[in-house]
Amino acid sequence: MDQGAVMGISVWIGTSNRGFAQQAQEEIRRLFEAPVRFEWLAAGELFKFTVEESRERVVERILAGAPAFLRHMQPVEAEADLGEDLQATVAWLQRQLKERPPGAGQRIAVQVRKTEEGASGLSVPELKHAVDELLEQEWQAVPVAREADEVLSLLAAGGRLYFGRSAPHENISDWPGGAIRFRREEGQISRAKFKLLEAEQAFGLDFAQYRSALDIGAAPGGWTSLLLERGLQVTAVDPAKLDATLLRSPRLRYLQKNADDVAFAAGEFDLLVCDMSWSHRQMAKLVKGLLYALQPGGTAVITVKLMHKKAFQTIREVTQDLAPELSLQQAKQLFHNREELTLFFLKL
Ligand SMILES: C[S@@+](CC[C@H](N)C(=O)[O-])C[C@H]1O[C@@H](n2cnc3c(N)ncnc32)[C@H](O)[C@@H]1O
Structure with missing residues (x-):
């Protein structure tokens, strides 16, 4: 065991979609041999966790583990009781920052959040504004929203x-x-x-690189519209109606049918997407029957409904049902997923 593992201890805040924090905690627990201590900050979605591992090690393990339900984590380097006084809060932060002063020109994203309860009278925009000003005036750092060199995270929860x-x-x-x-x-x-859109980013895909997509359960047509915007030929299958604005596109083929009632040429598509709100096993059966139309090396992005919260079992069952043709690359509950999650597969 290395020194970091023996000597390190690090504290974090984890966030999941509402109602899925237990799954996120389970994912974290499985990644570490050392015990992980959890403490709720907002039931079902926000928690503090302490691991007897160095910070570097925790980041390495969690990123490599590509958790499906842990949507976000942020380190806790210091915590304090939260008073009502903005100036006192900023003075406390200033002391924390002085321990490792930001560099001039450093791009820093100040991210302030608070839970619904127990965050006193704190105004998130006021605190963010005050910290941005402090960074600019005292260290000539550059407050940014995106493409930051560093994120400075502040969370007010339970009076802390x-x-x-x-x-x-x-x-x-x-x-x-x-x-x-x-x-x-x-x-x-x-x-x-x-x-x-979120799946494209989360899975590092670029839909513009694909040629021809099959969209199963396409209506009213949000996914189809994105794929058309990216320049693909799209075959949309749904017994329900597609939005009329899409029907003008010369790159759209619309089959107003049930997906078990359509047939294609072998390997006709290099992308298959499916967003049917169906039981996961029925959905998998239906998709399986159409996999001959996805070329080897092709990509599949599939939304899976999480029935009765048996999330890990559901992922396992869909993955098994779609094997061996599809190989799971990543499962992720996206911020825009509700009682569902999104799977990214490659066709073998
Ligand atoms: C959540 S909506 C899809 C939304 C779509 N992705 C969008 O961006 O607008 C689910 C769709 O699946 C369709 N659907 C359900 N069963 C189907 C089946 N057996 N074959 C094809 N489509 C089906 C429904 O008619 C419904 O329009």
Whole structure:
């Protein structure tokens, strides 16, 4: 065992989608031999965890483990009782920052969050503004929202303020609490589009690199619209109606049918996406029957409904049902997923 493992101890805050923190905790527990201590900060979605491992080791293990339910983590380097006085809070932060002063020109994203209860009268925008000003005036650092060199995380919960600094990648997501936001466009067909946009980022895909997609359970057409925007030929299958604005696209083929009622040429598609709100086993059976149409090396992005919260079992069953043709690359509960999660597969 290395020194870090023997001597290290690190404290973190973990965030999951509401109602899935137990799964996130289970994922963390499985990654470490040393016991992990958990403490709720907001039931079902936000918790503090302490691991008897160095900070570097925890980041390495968790990133390598690619957890599905742990959406975000942030280190806790210091914590204090949260008073009502903004100036006193900023003075406390200033003392913390002096221990490792930010560099001039360093791009720092200050991310402030608070839980609904127990965060006193703290105003998140006021505190963020005050810390941004402090960083600029005292250290000539540059406050930014994105593409930061460092994230400075502040969380007010249960009457305490938690402070930590990290490189953006160490937080799993560089959005505060992993709550990635996309701008709603005028005429946007469905909120479901955000799921596919988020999946593209989360799985490091670039849909513009694909040629031809099969969208199963496509209506009203949020996913189809994104794939058309990325320049693909899209075959949309759904007995329900697609939004009329899509029907003008010359790159769209719309089959207003049940997915077990359609047939294609072998290897016709290099991308298969499926967002049916169905029982996971029925969905897997249906997708399996269409896998001949996905070319070897092709990608599949599939939303899976989590029935009765048996999340790990559900992932296992879908993965087994779709094997050996599809090989699971990553499972992730996206911020835009609700009682579901998204799987990314490659066709062998
Ligand atoms: C959650 S919606 C899909 C939303 C879509 N991804 C979007 O971005 O607008 C689920 C769709 O699956 C369709 N669906 C359910 N069973 C199906 C089946 N057997 N074959 C094809 N589509 C099906 C439903 O009609 C419904 O439109």
